[in-house]
Amino acid sequence: MLKSFQDAPLSRSSDGEQSGYYAYVEAWKYSNETQVSTENFIFGSLDESDIENWSWQRNSFAAPTVCPVRGTLEGGIRILFAQPKTTYRKAVPLKLAQSSVLEALNLPSTTFVSFQLSSGVHTMHTTPDGSDFESCDQFAFVFRSPQKWECSTGGLSMSHDFSSGITTALSIGYDLQSYTVSLRPLAPGQSLIRKIKDCHSRWTHPLLLPSLFLVDHAQRVHNYINNLLSERVVLVEHLVGVTQTGRSQQPHLDFRNSEHAGDANSLKLFEGQRLQRENARKLVEKINDLSTQILFSKRSPEWNIGCNKFVLQLLEGSTRLANCRSIPARSFKEVLEFVRAYSEASAEVIQTNQDRVSLQLDILYTSIAQDDSQTSADLAKAAVMDSTSMKIIAIITAAYLPGMFVATLFSMDMFTWPSDSPVSSSFWIYWVVAVPLTAATLTGFRLWWKFERDRFGRRAQQATHDRPKG
Structure with a gap:
């Protein structure tokens, strides 16, 4: 039933780039060899045209031959590294998707679909289908680390054959762009390959x-x-x-x-x-x-x-x-x-x-x-x-306004004053009217200001009491 996922459409890069960089590692464990050498540990770059040959161990990538000096082949590891050339990390190189790499390496049919799950996934599969781990001929893991380019290691799909002791794997996500030129892996690819190399006794x-x-x-x-x-x-x-x-x-x-x-x-x-x-x-x-x-x-x-x-x-x-x-x-x-x-x-x-x-x-x-x-x-x-300044101006105006009003009133033609003296004998009338009127105006202003201040205080207190309680 899981094979239906193999035909699921894969996400592609918007820039149209569908090719990739490729490299491989082969680590073979022989009974008479206790150290890593260029004979039992091989890594190098791959062209797209060589992917099928390497996967099926054909031509120059044929399986290692039996050598009495090395002893019997106890098992080993074969890994195909792939990295899309596009910066779209979920993309699977078209050559891989159209090839028979999964079949050649005995990898689960859900491999490519799992690699496109950005949140990460880990699953296990057994062969034959439906067998438990204790009795299966082969078992496989599919790991997809969460997508975060600063710390993601991409995806790893691996299968182990219990009879031969050989692990085959496909890894997508390591930076291999410079690796294909110098034949030396960069970090983190360098880190993983070094770890594999250091674990010679556990390759099987x-x-x-x-x-x-x-x-x-x-x-x-x-x-x-x-x-x-x-x-x-x-x-x-x-x-x-x-x-x-x-x-x-x-x-x-x-x-x-x-x-x-x-x-x-x-x-x-x-x-x-x-x-x-x-x-x-x-x-x-x-x-x-x-x-x-x-x-x-x-x-x-x-x-x-x-x-x-x-x-x-x-x-x-x-x-x-x-x-x-x-x-x-x-x-x-x-x-x-x-x-x-x-x-x-x-x-x-x-x-x-x-x-x-x-x-x-x-x-x-x-x-x-x-x-x-x-x-x-x-x-x-x-x-x-500003309000204080306006109040001062208002007070000064209130103080002068009654006197000005009385003076203006007395200067009108309705009043006739004797002109034989610079100061009229009736000048006292101005003070009798202006002073009480000024006092009454200032007193009224003060009473109004006190009323407004008290009213503002009551409104503020009422607003505080009416505020909803959390």
Whole structure:
């Protein structure tokens, strides 16, 4: 039934690029050889035209011949590495999809579909179909690490034949572009191949390749989370400028990356005691980008932990693996348990980083809100000062207005004043009318102001009482 997935449409790159880079590793374990040599460990590049020949061990890639000096062939590993030339990581090179590589290497029909699951997957298959692990002739793993180019190791599909002790595998996801030119693998491909080379005595064990794949993935995840990602979190804390715990007082020790060192000097939220609005906007973008990266990265250690548990359960529950090929299961159990703990530590760090970034975002929003409140308070103070000035003008106007009114009234033609003296004998009438009228005006203004102030206080108190309680 799973073969129906083999015909499922595969995602393609939008740039139309469908070719890839290819390389291979062959590691053969002979009974009389105890060391790695160029005879039993071979790696090199492959042209697309050679993929079928290598997969089926034809022509120059034929199976190794029996040599009395080396002894009998006990088993080994054959891996085909592939990397799409496009930057679209989910793409499977067209040559692989159209070839019979899966059949030649005895790999599950779900391999290519599994490699396109960005969230990661791990499955096991047995041959013949429906047989259990203890009685099957062959078993296969399909691993697809979560898509995060900084720490993903792509996908690994492997099959082990218990009768021959040979493991065949297809790996898509390692950087092989320069490898095809120099015949030397780059990291992380170099890391995985070196690990295989160092485990000469275990080349015949069915769990060697899955274990090394998990080790390599765990190391890449740990390096990304504890170095690049954590440094970016510290950078955000430095730029916001509130949190000081857990940081060096010398920024050049925290930011060895030149890009981060430049940001550390140019994007600070505060210059002195003043909040920089443009930097605040850029920090919101930077923190949200970092939060998104952390969310994408959380899946990587979680996948490794789940995958380790999956393999450990198989190892602990199988009598077949207890001493397979005279290799004690304890040696693999110890490695897998450590890798699980190693990945759990990475998961703890990334969770802590997520909490720290969330805290910095809260601090940033709070700082912006406080700055807005301070600006509003400054505007309110300015408004109060303007209001005070207007009150003073109003009081002065109120003091002079009655006198001006009386003087204007007395200067009208309706009154006739004797002109034999500069000051009229009736000048006292002006004071009798103007002074009481001025006093009455000022008293009325004061009573009105007191009434308005009390009314404002009652309204503010009523609004406080009517506020809904959380």
